[in-house]
Amino acid sequence: MGNTAEKLKILPLEDLHIKARAKFGAFSGWNMPISYPVGVMKEHLHTRCFSGLFDVSHMQVIAMEGPDIDAFLSFALPLDTTTLFSGQSCYTYMLDEKAGIIDDLMITRLGKDRFIAVVNASNATVDIDEFRCRIANFNCAIRPLNHIVLLSLQGPKAAEIMCSLGFSNEKLTFMHGYEPYDGWLVTRSGYTGEDGFEIALPIDVAHAFTERLLADHRVQWAGLAARDSLRLEAGLCLHGQDITTETNPVEANLTFAIPKSLRGKAGFVGADALSKALITPPVRLRVGLKPNTHQPVRAGSMLFDENGRQIGIVTSGGFGPFFGGPVAMGYVATSCARPGVKLFTNVRGKMIIIAVHSLPFVPQRYFKG
Amino acid sequence: MIPLYFTEDHEWIRFENSIATVGITNHAQEELGDLVFVELPEAGGKIIKGQSVVVVESVKAASDIYAPVDGQITQVNEILSSDPALVNQSAEKDGWLWKMVITNEQQLAGLLDAEAYRKFIG
Numbered sequence: 285m286g287n288t289a290e291k292l293k294i295l296p297l298e299d300l301h302i303k304a305r306a307k308f309g310a311f312s313g314w315n316m317p318i319s320y321p322v323g324v325m326k327e328h329l330h331t332r333c334f335s336g337l338f339d340v341s342h343m344q345v346i347a348m349e350g351p352d353i354d355a356f357l358s359f360a361l362p363l364d365t366t367t368l369f370s371g372q373s374c375y376t377y378m379l380d381e382k383a384g385i386i387d388d389l390m391i392t393r394l395g396k397d398r399f400i401a402v403v404n405a406s407n408a409t410v411d412i413d414e415f416r417c418r419i420a421n422f423n424c425a426i427r428p429l430n431h432i433v434l435l436s437l438q439g440p441k442a443a444e445i446m447c448s449l450g451f452s453n454e455k456l457t458f459m460h461g462y463e464p465y466d467g468w469l470v471t472r473s474g475y476t477g478e479d480g481f482e483i484a485l486p487i488d489v490a491h492a493f494t495e496r497l498l499a500d501h502r503v504q505w506a507g508l509a510a511r512d513s514l515r516l517e518a519g520l521c522l523h524g525q526d527i528t529t530e531t532n533p534v535e536a537n538l539t540f541a542i543p544k545s546l547r548g549k550a551g552f553v554g555a556d557a558l559s560k561a562l563i564t565p566p567v568r569l570r571v572g573l574k575p576n577t578h579q580p581v582r583a584g585s586m587l588f589d590e591n592g593r594q595i596g597i598v599t600s601g602g603f604g605p606f607f608g609g610p611v612a613m614g615y616v617a618t619s620c621a622r623p624g625v626k627l628f629t630n631v632r633g634k635m636i637i638i639a640v641h642s643l644p645f646v647p648q649r650y651f652k653g
Numbered sequence: 654m655i656p657l658y659f660t661e662d663h664e665w666i667r668f669e670n671s672i673a674t675v676g677i678t679n680h681a682q683e684e685l686g687d688l689v690f691v692e693l694p695e696a697g698g699k700i701i702k703g704q705s706v707v708v709v710e711s712v713k714a715a716s717d718i719y720a721p722v723d724g725q726i727t728q729v730n731e732i733l734s735s736d737p738a739l740v741n742q743s744a745e746k747d748g749w750l751w752k753m754v755i756t757n758e759q760q761l762a763g764l765l766d767a768e769a770y771r772k773f774i775g
């Protein structure tokens with residue numbers, strides 16, 4: 285979290301958020317819009333029903349290019365970039381030697397020797413240092429891009445809205461992207477479980493483009509608070525909470541992101557530990573959790589079985605406005621990691637029932653063509 | 654005119670016929686955002702100034718609401734159990750939290766009046 289004594293970084297579109305009367309708060313060193321006057325509940329529901337617009341320019345975009353880029357990425361990440369064709373994105377993570385998750389990220393191939401990665405703001409410095417360390421023996425370079433705006437337009441109306449602005453997208457499926465203009469990147473992706481787009485664009489055209497988006501009555505600004513409740517309902521992890529260097533992809537239930545062709549191979553950082561983790565039954569697993577009352581259960585709450593034995597911990601917890609009740613996720617002993625298993629947690633002195641629940645809490649609605 | 658008091662913790666107290674009604678200010682509900690749960694105490698409980706009496710939960714976080722004065726709870730706003738958003742819609746009227754008898758009325762003198770509260774929140 286941002287240290288308020290430090291000077292916070294300002295979003296290039298801050299004036300538009302002020303004009304929209306956003307409530308600001310510090311996040312990862314940035315002064316970020318947390319919510320707008322309609323409130324997080326309506327921002328969340330509007331995103332699920334129409335379209336929410338998020339300014340995620342705090343996230344770090346990194347350009348990567350050079351003749352050895354495929355070899356470098358296949359070493360730095362548990363990734364087989366040869367299976368990624370131009371315009372294809374994928375979700376991956378950077379591992380340490382113990383297969384702990386340093387960060388999760390999105391990476392898109394833009395050409396034969398060109399990629400763009402988007403990493404979490406909170407880990408930007410660590411990621412850049414780590415990439416620079418891992419790149420030493422390869423003929424390629426990484427270049428953090430610090431003068432761009434990154435918007436995320438999410439929801440069932442996002443495609444129509446983009447189309448009305450001249451971005452035809454009927455052939456653009458989930459996890460694909462393209463460069464509509466110089467310095468732009470549009471990918472069909474997001475962090476809400478909905479269909480949507482992430483749009484990176486140069487600062488000098490960002491105001492005009494954003495105002496065109498906002499002129500559409502189906503578009504409503506949505507802040508970081510709604511981003512968090514939307515991703516939690518969608519069962520998506522937040523690095524630093526649900527995944528950390530102390531969790532590996534197997535217990536985090538994220539092995540879908542490791543191509544089968546890579547399993548058992550030793551070509552990337554963390555491969556040995558990951559191979560071991562893949563063949564060893566995990567001690568704990570990440571699961572969805574649904575409190576049995578209306579009361580939200582927060583991150584850090586301990587989970588107990590019926591004998592009062594601690595068998596897990598909540599890593600994210602809040603309220604799911606579309607789900608219509610409190611939702612959470614966390615880690616539980618593997619023997620308890622089945623939907624329906626009743627666990628207990630202590631909320632201010634009262635034991636309440638919290639049941640293991642399948643993820644996501646609301647169906648994902650990605651556009652798969 | 655019914656005396657109305659405010660605290661620096663953003664509560665209001667309406668003192669009428671020896672009973673004080675306590676709630677959070679409109680400014681407070683704006684700051685908290687949409688409430689999704691209100692944990693109410695039992696009627697009858699004795700409370701002392703500064704003690705956490707009610708917990709309100711927004712989508713993101715839980716916040717304590719403190720007793721502004723000493724006394725005994727006579728009634729809680731049960732509607733909030735099923736409709737916590739009433740606090741957002743009507744913080745200073747229908748979204749009241751609890752009613753109490755005050756043990757030491759002199760404590761009221763230490764609270765803010767409407768004008769002083771307005772100045773306090775700027």
